[in-house]
Amino acid sequence: KMYKIAVLPGDGIGPEITEQALKALKAVAEHFGHEFQFTEALVGGAAYDAVGHPLPKETLDLCYSSDAILLGAVGGDKWADLPPELTPERGALLPLRKLLGLYANLRPAVVFPALANASTLKPEVVEGLDIMVVRELTGGLYFGEKKREDLPDGTVRVTDTLVYTTEEIVRIARLAFELAAKRRKKVTLVDKANVLESSRYWREVVANMAAEYPDIEFNTMYVDNAAMQLVKMPKQFDVIVTDNMFGDILSDQASQLTGSLGMLASASIGGKIGLYEPSHGSAPKYAGLKRANPIATVMSGAMLLRYSFDMEKEAKAIEDAVTEVLKKYRTRDIMEEGLQLVNTDEMGDRIAEQILAG
Amino acid sequence: KMYKIAVLPGDGIGPEITEQALKALKAVAEHFGHEFQFTEALVGGAAYDAVGHPLPKETLDLCYSSDAILLGAVGGDKWADLPPELTPERGALLPLRKLLGLYANLRPAVVFPALANASTLKPEVVEGLDIMVVRELTGGLYFGEKKREDLPDGTVRVTDTLVYTTEEIVRIARLAFELAAKRRKKVTLVDKANVLESSRYWREVVANMAAEYPDIEFNTMYVDNAAMQLVKMPKQFDVIVTDNMFGDILSDQASQLTGSLGMLASASIGGKIGLYEPSHGSAPKYAGLKRANPIATVMSGAMLLRYSFDMEKEAKAIEDAVTEVLKKYRTRDIMEEGLQLVNTDEMGDRIAEQILAG
Ligand SMILES: [Mg+2]
Ligand SMILES: [Mg+2]
Incomplete structure (x- = not known):
């Protein structure tokens, strides 16, 4: 079976963190022999800038025809003063959840062994x-x-x-x-x-x-x-x-x-199609700097596999890979003495490699 | 001027902790040359047991004719299954607040230097x-x-x-x-x-x-x-x-x-007459054992002086005395190696002595 995943990178750091989650999901596909089809679409401020609405019809159509949705993040000062129905949050996220019947928000709070001191x-x-x-x-x-x-x-x-x-x-x-x-x-x-x-x-x-x-x-x-x-x-x-x-x-x-919000995923489920996104925001001031921690988004990918595709061992493979990688590599927000500082892309690469090696 | 204080010890550990607050207030009266008149009355389960109602008319009358109210604590399993209007909380505390027009609840969260590690x-x-x-x-x-x-x-x-x-x-x-x-x-x-x-x-x-x-x-x-x-x-x-x-x-x-709820006071104010009580409960299982920490009630006495009598330096004298006493003496709930364990009465005595010495 081919699984269709709608990918909505969104605003701020959204695109660069989403990219790392895709690396992890592709590694899972390769390692476990699944077929995932990823299709990107605009959402939030990025969509407003391009086509005048934060939730364009094409994006919504894509969501409806997908098996699950992976979202980066939306919002930023740039769009805060638009009429409410055109802001990224009220104009895109709320209607998307409503239209998809997503009545349950799942918010894991997990402390990774290596990060117990971050709290x-x-x-x-x-x-x-x-x-x-x-x-x-x-x-x-x-x-x-x-x-x-x-x-x-x-x-x-x-x-x-x-x-x-x-x-x-x-x-x-x-x-x-x-x-x-x-x-x-x-x-x-x-x-x-x-x-x-x-x-x-x-x-x-x-x-x-x-x-x-x-x-x-x-x-x-x-x-x-x-x-x-x-x-x-x-x-x-x-x-x-x-x-x-x-x-x-x-x-x-x-x-x-x-103590490490950059690590925490979220899922909005309940309808036919689930929506998965990091629980942190779009952090516009770090956009493009490649220093954002992509792990919350990677972990959202794991939730997507678990709750939308019922792929428990695949989800676990992502989580285990993250646990393993954290022993050696860190993004800035969770950096500790003696470990190796990596940027957003490198963190995504290390996790994907670990999944393939696992 | 003579200040009239209604004293409602209540249930569980209420009487023994209230007694210590009175010691502190009497020490303040002596040290600063004030006249406080204390009048006790029944409230909560104790009142229900004695006269069939958790807020007897005599208690309410006393409150109306006082300048401020010091309350210990009310409630306990013994009275939990009474009809709601006769339980200590709903039958005494809620009507008392309502009748006195106490629309503001003040809840300090203070960490004493000596207790920073309790959190x-x-x-x-x-x-x-x-x-x-x-x-x-x-x-x-x-x-x-x-x-x-x-x-x-x-x-x-x-x-x-x-x-x-x-x-x-x-x-x-x-x-x-x-x-x-x-x-x-x-x-x-x-x-x-x-x-x-x-x-x-x-x-x-x-x-x-x-x-x-x-x-x-x-x-x-x-x-x-x-x-x-x-x-x-x-x-x-x-x-x-x-x-x-x-x-x-x-x-x-x-x-x-x-991390130390035994230390935290509260005030309900806004009307003519304020009500002061520890923010913890009546802890029925420790009643009479003289091991309860009276400091929350002592500190409620300090709030009473500050907010009902506008006695800032007197309130401060109580708070400073507590800070000082904590360097040497501790009740069980906050005991630390190397300090001296005291019971409820002794803690009250040490604080009163310190106020007089201060
Ligand atoms: Mg919230
Ligand atoms: Mg409460």
Whole structure:
């Protein structure tokens, strides 16, 4: 079978980091005898500059006809003052996720053995950390009705609304349990069930579902306590499942625990076609300098293989290669005394070689 | 002038830690020539057991006729299964805050020099940390309209509502700027203005107010970034002001950064009469064992002096005494090799002596 991958390099450092992920994926294809077809298209500011829209129809068509999407990064000051619907984030990323039905955002927070000292936390607290935050991505407070009302006395009342339906909760929870089954078999639901009605319902639905997974350990935690526990004892977590807003906060907090954001991938899944991208941004000021760390994008490629193509050993081959390469080679952001400094391209080459050698 | 202080020891370790705070306050009275009148009353489970309600009328009357309230802690498994309106938290703390108009929760996260190693973060990251989280306490998502609707197809839709009015935002922001003026003169508004209408309005109101305080540095930060920055570079913050929900999460995250929750005070202010209590709970399993750390309650006494009585040097005297005592004496939770282990009472005595000696 031939697997079609849409490649959207995007803005800033997007093109140069995406290129390294492709090297890794091509090495996997060669090593494991798969056929991947890569097709590039414009997205974000680059697309706006070329054709006047951050998500051109050709790009969208390509995505629809692909098996998975690999994205670099979008955005930059250059396009920040455009009308919202033309900015790279609101005009491309949000509609793309919505059109593809990507309701689940997966954000791994992984500490590589060689990088335990990169964290602001003590090495013994984060060594071996491997958390997967599963964030509901298309509902909740961020997408509810918004109002601004002028009151008779001249003051203002503002309102945001948090809404969830059974179906929205069931599908994200199902995904979290299935994920946990292939990991360390633990799911933590984070909510605020002591005060929010939505949280109380999430807790009912997810606890019910937990009963269908007797071999998965299930617990619940209030969001304020979760924010504390992530600082105090982060290794207690395997899969965290939570709503859009809590997931937004906790996935970023968890990623910062690792101290090396240049290493962290992300996936937006749930629909037929998954979208994979580094969790960091487009870093316009480093664009073209070839000093960006491509590993987050390479690791996004590994997630793509695992979640869209069900290629577990291939995904693992990329992850193992990265672990191995980090013992000797480093980009600037994670450089340490005694190791060899490499640029973006060289890091991609070393990883690809390691995959082929593995 | 005679200052009247209502003393509500509460449940669990509440009585024994409150007693130590009184020792410190009495030492201050003696040393600085003030007159404090302390009157005790029942609250929480202790009140329920004695008279059938967690917030008896006599207690409430005492609070109304006092200049400030010092509270130990309430709650415990023993009362967890009572009807909500009779539990210590919902039946006593929430109504007390509401009746007294306490819309601002102040949560300091302070790392004492002697305890920089107690944190899970590296000492250099948290040494000297001194953050004040100012949380709006009576509005927002936690108090908005809640709904659970059965849909025609048999599924359910749940709703929570986030509402703020101009007045609610103005008063908490004013308080944050006034606080910052007496501290390191920096206010960070945390919101999610890129997606929430309420946040956009908070940002307008608070940014406008910032213009009235030209000598206070003002910045804004999205809540997910704030959760990252608290891990990455927590010392960048002085005063953080934010809504009820974000404040709930960030104040707990910030407190955990210190690694020593037994040290952290809190204040609920905004009305005529302020309420001061440790930010930790009632720890029922340690009740009566005299091993609890009373410092959070002692420090709450210092906040009481500062915010309710405007006694800055007296508050400072307590804080300095604690700093000094920690160089030699420790309760179990913060014990370190080479220092002297003391129990709850002894810690209270050492601090009071130090205030008198200071
Ligand atoms: Mg975020
Ligand atoms: Mg809290």
